[in-house]
Amino acid sequence: EAQVTQNPRYLITVTGKKLTVTCSQNMNHEYMSWYRQDPGLGLRQIYYSMNVEVTDKGDVPEGYKVSRKEKRNFPLILESPSPNQTSLYFCASTRSGGTGSYNEQFFGPGTRLTVL
Amino acid sequence: GIQVEQSPPDLILQEGANSTLRCNFSDSVNNLQWFHQNPWGQLINLFYIPSGTKQNGRLSATTVATERYSLLYISSSQTTDSGVYFCAVGRSNAGKSTFGDGTTLTVKP
Numbered sequence: 650e651a652q653v654t655q656n657p658r659y660l661i662t663v664t665g666k667k668l669t670v671t672c673s674q675n676m677n678h679e680y681m682s683w684y685r686q687d688p689g690l691g692l693r694q695i696y697y698s699m700n701v702e703v704t705d706k707g708d709v710p711e712g713y714k715v716s717r718k719e720k721r722n723f724p725l726i727l728e729s730p731s732p733n734q735t736s737l738y739f740c741a742s743t744r745s746g747g748t749g750s751y752n753e754q755f756f757g758p759g760t761r762l763t764v765l
Numbered sequence: 766g767i768q769v770e771q772s773p774p775d776l777i778l779q780e781g782a783n784s785t786l787r788c789n790f791s792d793s794v795n796n797l798q799w800f801h802q803n804p805w806g807q808l809i810n811l812f813y814i815p816s817g818t819k820q821n822g823r824l825s826a827t828t829v830a831t832e833r834y835s836l837l838y839i840s841s842s843q844t845t846d847s848g849v850y851f852c853a854v855g856r857s858n859a860g861k862s863t864f865g866d867g868t869t870l871t872v873k874p
Contacts, residue, residue, distance in 0.1 A: 680860050691851065691867055697860035705860060708766065737806065743860075754798060754853065754862065756808040 651676045653742045653757035661763045662730055670725045670760050672740030680743035681723040682707070682754070683715065685736040692739065698723055730764040737761050767792045769854055771865035778842050778872050786837040786868045788852035796855040797828050799837050802867070803848045811837070811850075842872045 653674045662668055674681065682697040684707075694707030698717040712734055714726040727734060740757040768791040778784055788797070799811040812819050812826040814835065819826055823842075828835040839846055849869050855862040 682860060682862065684864075689866070692853075692864040694862055694864075697862075699860050707861065708863075739808065741862075752796065753810065753813040755810065756800075759806050759808075 651755070653740055653755055655738075655740050655757040655760050657760060658758060659761050661765065663765050664731055665729050668727050668730060668762075670727075670738060670740075670762070672723045672725065672757060673721050674723075674742035674755075675721065676742060676744065676755070677720065678742040678755075679720070679745040681717065682741045682743070683713070683723070683725045684739045684741065685709065685734075686739065686759075687736050695725070695738075730762075732764050735762060735764050766861070767794065767854055767856075767863045769852060769863050769865035771850075771852060771868050773868060774866070775869045776871070778870070780842060780844060780872055780874050782842050782872075783838070783840045784842060784870070786839070786850050786870075788835040788837070788854075788865055790833050790835075790854045790863075793830065793833070794854040794856055796853075796862070797830075797835055798853045799826055799835070800851045800853065801846075801848050802851065808851075839870075842870075844872045844874055846870060847872050 683695040684692040686692045693709045696715040698704045738760045741754045743754045770789045801809045814828045816830045823840045825838045849867040851867045853864045
C-alpha cells in the first residue's frame, strides 16, 4: 500500500531534550516536506526537500533541522525543543511530474508533539 | 510569497444542502490541491487541479488560473463531509507550498 508513515504519532517531552520525528514514504517520490499545524494558522511549511541531499527552508524553519540521506526518509529534528514548538506535525511526499513540476502531495497521519 | 485566502472561514449546513468554497491566490501558480481534514486530523486528497474542472462523486472543483481562484463544490452534503477544507498552492520546479487557513464545514443531520 502506498503510504507516508510518521513516528511517533504522539510525543510529550520537556524543554531542551533533543528529539527526532521520522518520516518515510514507499512511493519513490522525489519531493518531501514537513509542516506544522496550529489552531487558526492552517498548515505552514517548515522545510522541504527536492531530492537526496537537497533541502530548503519553508516559511517557519527556525528551531528545526532536517536531513535527506535516503530518498524514502526525511526526519525532522528538534535539537532543543521549546514550548512554542508544541504543534501537530505533518510529513508529505510529492510525486514529481518528471519535468520538474511539483504535483500532488500525499500526507502522513501526523505527529502530535507537546513540549512542556 | 504567495498569499492564499479561503472563504468562508466557517460554514454550517443542513444535510442535503449544496455549498461552494472559494480559494483565492495572489500570484500565478502551477500547482493547486484541495484537501479535507477529517475530525481525526487526517488530511485527505480531494483534487489536484492547477486548472480546469474535475468531478469525483458529489464533489467537483474548478480552477481559473488566469483569474487566480479555485472553487470546490459539495452537493447533497452529508454529515461525513464535516471537517476543514484546505487549498494549497505552489509553483513548479520548486518545493514550496502555501496553504490557506481553511474553511470549517459543519453538516448537521
